[in-house]
Each structure stands twice: as structure tokens, then as C-alpha cells.
Amino acid sequence: MSLDAFVKHSKAQPEPVATSQEIRDRSSTFVANIFKCTSEEEARSCIRHLRRVTHGAKPASHEISAWRCMVLKKEHSGLMGPEDFEVRSGSEDDGEKWAGGKVLKAMVSLAVIDAVVVVSRWYGGTMLGPVRFAHIETCALEVCQAFKQQEELDECISILSSLDITLAQLRTELDSLSPDADASKIKAAVYPVWTISDLAKAKRLVKARENAIKSVTTLIEQRRLKNG
16 A cells, blocks of 8 residues: 555544653654544554654654553453553663663653653664764653643543533522522633643632532522521
């Protein structure tokens, strides 16, 4: 299959959650990408896409990879809870001996799960020695940290959406207890596509919503007492 046919007929293309800064050392270049995946099969699909499509025009000398996925244990249904699942991991050096283990080590150190990290190296003609492993780990750690921050951001947005619904319901109840009150209502927010840089803002909004819920709950209790 030609590259054009592969791109045209393949499924939705994998998109990296994060890409590291490039590290250049004596004409060699290192850069990492991290993708979401839930199985080794999905991990390998991401690796193939990076190699054949993203880097198709300029193939990397090595596509060093590692993955960690939470999967259902063999002969388990998943109905028994966390005990039915286990983390399965793997790595590939792609010609850079021991490098896959360095990438996996970075993932384990930050408890990254359901992801695959690929560190691409373009060899510049000069042997770097052991420092190449430091570059590989640095790139891998950068995208792993970004992945964890993105997970935290996604969780904050999910919590915000839930808190917005709760707050709207409470304010509706407050209005029903005092029909003449001009209580402002909160509309269901449609949050933008936030980036990792918005994480602190999202955390502040979660705290603000929680405080608002406490305040409105207190007002409801006071109105109920007043109304007898």
C-alpha cells in the first residue's frame, strides 16, 4: 500500500497528547511524543503512524518506544473491581540498545498509564556515548509530565461541569423558596478547549464553584427555617 493510500484509508489518525522540545547534540536530534492508548495493539498503531506518516518524509534513525496500559486480566470479567485489572507494559529499543527501558522507566516514575511514549532520534553521524540515554530520558519525562497535567486538566473540567449542574439546581431551589428574590442563575458553561497552561485557572474555578455551592446551600437552609 502506498503512503497516500495508507493515509486515505486508515482510521482516525493518532494525535499526540504532547510533544517535547527538541534536544540537539552534535548533529543528533531527539524528540518525544506521547499518545493515549489502551492496549499494546493501539500502542503499536501509534508507533507505526509516527514512523510511516509523521516522520515518513524524514525517517528517524530510531523510534524508541514504551507503553503501559491498564487491561483486564485473563479470565476476569471486570465486575470484581480493580482486582480484575493489571498494568501491562512493554518497550522497544529499535536498534538503540537499552533505550526502550529508559523510556519505560520515565513512564513508571510518573505513574503514566494508558499511554505510549515514542522518543525519536535522528543520528547525526557522531557517537554520543552514554549521554544519549540522558537525552532520551529528558524527552520522555517532559511528555510524561505533560500527559499527567492534561489528565488533571481533563478531570478538573469534568468536575466543573458536574459542579455547574449542582449549583444551577441549588439556585433553582433557592428561587422556589423565595419567588420574589432576584437570585442570579448560573448557566451551564461550555468550556473552551483549554491547554495545560490553563490548569491553575481550572483549579481556581473548581474551588470557586465549591464555595458557591456551600453558600447557596446555607441560604437554602436559612430560607427553609424562615418559611417554617
